Amino acid sequence: MATQQRRKHGPHQALVARLLGLLALVLMTLAVPSRASARDRAIRVPVTIHVATHEGRSVVSERRILASIRRANRELAAFDIYLDVEKIQPMVGGTRIETPDHRFELARRAPRDGTVHVFFVDRVRLTSKRKGDRRVSGMHWRYHGLIKDIRAREYVAVAHNAPTTTLVHEFGHAFGLAHDTNDDNLMCSCRRGLDPAFTERQGRRLRAGARRYKKRNRKR
Ligand SMILES: [Zn+2]
Numbered sequence: 001m002a003t004q005q006r007r008k009h010g011p012h013q014a015l016v017a018r019l020l021g022l023l024a025l026v027l028m029t030l031a032v033p034s035r036a037s038a039r040d041r042a043i044r045v046p047v048t049i050h051v052a053t054h055e056g057r058s059v060v061s062e063r064r065i066l067a068s069i070r071r072a073n074r075e076l077a078a079f080d081i082y083l084d085v086e087k088i089q090p091m092v093g094g095t096r097i098e099t100p101d102h103r104f105e106l107a108r109r110a111p112r113d114g115t116v117h118v119f120f121v122d123r124v125r126l127t128s129k130r131k132g133d134r135r136v137s138g139m140h141w142r143y144h145g146l147i148k149d150i151r152a153r154e155y156v157a158v159a160h161n162a163p164t165t166t167l168v169h170e171f172g173h174a175f176g177l178a179h180d181t182n183d184d185n186l187m188c189s190c191r192r193g194l195d196p197a198f199t200e201r202q203g204r205r206l207r208a209g210a211r212r213y214k215k216r217n218r219k220r
Contacts, residue, residue, distance in 0.1 A: 015058060020088070046115040049065065049085060052091055052119065071164040081210050096124075106157070107153075138166035180202075
């Protein structure tokens with residue numbers, strides 16, 4: 001019995017250790033210096049990253065996770081918003097998000113801790129067209145219902161093969177942005193151009209949305 005347990009534990013522990021290493025790497029590269037003049041305006045958003053695993057291995061490469069976070073912070077830094085990754089942790093299963101039940105199940109794994117919960121998974125499929133991304137590589141959702149534990153919180157999911165712009169696109173939704181039709185815009189749901197960005201107007205909305213998020217999730 002003990003050996004069986006250990007066998008189950010071994011790869012998991014190793015994965016946790018590797019993800020901790022990744023977190024250290026993220027923290028190092030994310031020490032983005034805030035522009036001094038604007039330091040008091042900086043909005044820092046705490047983030048927890050969950051990485052889906054299959055047979056003890058993460059379904060998304062660490063390089064891609066890191067690239068997505070760096071990209072998001074590069075784009076958001078223009079508006080003095082910073083994602084502070086507090087935790088990167090493996091989750092058993094949860095590799096696909098294809099039904100509302102899948103989303104619900106993931107949301108329930110995410111403790112109410114004031115962080116935006118990001119799930120890196122194998123596959124994402126939309127069930128409603130409301131927030132339809134034509135190229136579905138990511139998703140953002142929240143609940144408006146009555147279940148206290150999960151409502152009015154932000155959840156973001158990114159597929160294993162998503163472009164590095166997907167994470168920041170989904171944060172755009174989380175902070176209130178709708179789609180844009182320009183392919184040089186990060187909120188385009190089309191195949192985005194080579195160097196898409198947010199507009200100044202979107203930047204102002206992002207800041208308002210990020211502030212709203214922090215207010216809603218303030219520890220009581
Ligand atoms: Zn979208």
